[in-house]
Every structure is written in C-alpha cells, then in structure tokens.
C-alpha cells in the first residue's frame with residue numbers, strides 16, 4: 001500500500017448492502033483505505049469500488065456472530081496493518097424468530113452486542129496506535145424499547161423475542177459509554193449513532209416479504225431515508241474534525257424520541273460497567289482456552 005495516496009485505514013463491517021455499503025463508498029470516495037468485513041462476498045460493493053478506486057480497499061469474510069471467526073479476523077488484520085484509524089461496527093440483524101449463534105447465544109445479542117464488543121476489543125491496540133482512532137457503533141432508536149438491558153435474561157428466554165433487537169442495541173450503547181470511560185485520556189474516541197429509519201434489507205429479516213418490499217419503496221416517497229442518507233451521520237463521526245474529541249455519546253435520529261426513553265434509570269454507570277464486563281468475560285471465555293490474552297491483542301488461533 002502506498003501511504004502517500006492513502007489517508008486513513010478504515011474497517012467497516014456489513015458492507016454487502018444497505019448503510020454499511022454506503023459508508024464504505026463514502027469513506028473510499030473521501031480518499032481513505034477501506035477494509036470491508038462481511039459474512040458473504042460483497043460482490044456488488046466490490047464491483048462499484050473497483051470502478052471508483054481499484055487499489056483503495058480489501059475485504060475479508062468473517063461471521064461476526066462467531067467469536068472464533070472474529071479472533072481469526074483480528075489476527076489477520078493486526079498482522080497486515082500496523083494501525084487502524086477508524087472502525088465502524090455496522091453489521092447487524094433484526095431478528096424476531098429465535099436463532100442461536102454457534103457460541104450458544106441468542107442471535108441479536110451474539111451479533112449486535114458481542115460481535116461489536118469483540119471486534120472492537122481485539123482491534124483496540126491497533127486503534128490506539130493510530131494518531132486519532134475512532135470507533136463508531138451503529139445502534140438504533142429501537143434501544144428505547146424495552147429501554148433497558150435485562151442482565152438476568154441475556155438470551156431473551158423469558159422476555160418476548162420482540163424485545164431482543166432493541167435490547168441488543170441498548171447493549172451497544174452501554175458498551176460504548178463504558179468503553180469511552182476506559183479510553184479517557186487516550187487518543188481513541190467511541191460513539192454510537194442511529195442512522196434513522198432507512199430502507200434496507202434489514203426488514204426482510206423480520207417482516208413478511210410484501211411488507212418488506214413496501215418498506216423498500218417508502219424511501220421513494222420520502223417516508224424513509226435511503227441508505228445513502230443513513231450513512232451520513234456515521235461518516236460525519238468518522239471524518240468531521242468537529243467530532244475529534246467527542247466520546248461516549250449516542251447520536252439519535254430524531255430529537256423528540258429522547259422523550260420516549262426511560263433509559264436514565266437503566267443506563268447508569270453501573271449498568272454500563274456491568275455490560276462491558278459481561279461482554280468481556282464471554283469474549284475471554286471464548287478465547288482459546290489455554291492462555292487468555294489481554295483484550296486488544298489478537299492471537300493466532302490457526303496453530
């Protein structure tokens with residue numbers, strides 16, 4: 001890679017479609033080097049990016065709901081890149097019909113929470129080696145329903161599955177705030193953002209096909225945002241110097257929505273720490289059994 005032509009090294013997850021695809025395009029267009037992480041081959045994204053800037057990106061296959069897959073990915077990335085400037089944890093699903101991850105967790109929690117936490121912690125050293133590392137976590141206004149993370153039911157076995165997505169996005173906000181506290185005084189910032197109500201494939205996960213298609217067309221009449229619009233605020237957090245020193249914030253998509261929240265009581269510093277420690281203990285446990293490495297340092301699991 002020629003450093004004179006490359007600005008920042010950016011990792012973006014979930015770039016096959018939707019908001020992540022548009023974030024990848026915007027970062028590439030802004031002159032950055034983009035590392036895409038996907039569970040399936042991002043054919044369409046790669047064709048478009050090859051047209052835009054053929055040498056400005058790479059991609060890796062990884063299942064971000066699978067801890068071992070994340071560890072292997074982190075090893076490859078840290079070996080290949082001495083530092084990482086930007087990490088956008090965008091990959092996510094909205095699941096209402098129970099699915100269990102390979103590690104045995106409810107899938108919204110496994111992908112949206114543990115995937116975000118694990119990739120972030122495994123890449124933390126690389127982000128700290130950058131002059132000004134930035135982590136942007138894609139959360140959702142859906143975190144307001146149910147407006148808390150129930151630590152007694154992390155796999156949503158007692159609560160209705162309809163809560164599982166919002167709960168996982170609440171978890172992302174707790175994690176973001178706890179990590180920001182830990183990173184105080186360092187060169188790395190971490191923030192969470194809701195991209196708005198955006199017309200993407202995400203609705204196909206939980207709505208009947210006809211309703212998902214209807215949602216798809218709502219952007220044409222302005223009732224939903226396009227993926228391009230949804231990518232704006234996350235990219236602003238990555239690239240706008242105005243956010244260089246801001247950390248631990250959640251950027252919602254509509255000012256009025258904050259009045260729906262009861263989260264002041266359930267988003268306490270204790271809850272934030274507790275959630276961070278919960279993720280960390282699961283990630284540590286799932287690391288290769290013999291020698292738990294300090295988080296932020298990836299180990300070669302191929303041997």
Ligand SMILES: NC(=O)c1ccc[n+]([C@@H]2O[C@H](COP(=O)([O-])OP(=O)(O)OC[C@H]3O[C@@H](n4cnc5c(N)ncnc54)[C@H](OP(=O)(O)O)[C@@H]3O)[C@@H](O)[C@H]2O)c1
Pocket residue numbers: 013014015016017018019020037038039040062063064065090091092093094111138139140141194195196197198199200201202203
């Ligand atoms: N759309 C909205 O209104 C909205 C609102 C608030 C928040 N969000 C959040 O925005 C983010 C992007 O969603 P989107 O709306 O753009 O949906 P999308 O078009 O379905 O994009 C999701 C991306 O995540 C990838 N992904 C899914 N499971 C994965 C896994 N196990 N490992 C790696 N990658 C995986 C998908 O890859 P495949 O195509 O291979 O599955 C896809 O590239 C999500 O975190 C979502 O929760 C969306």
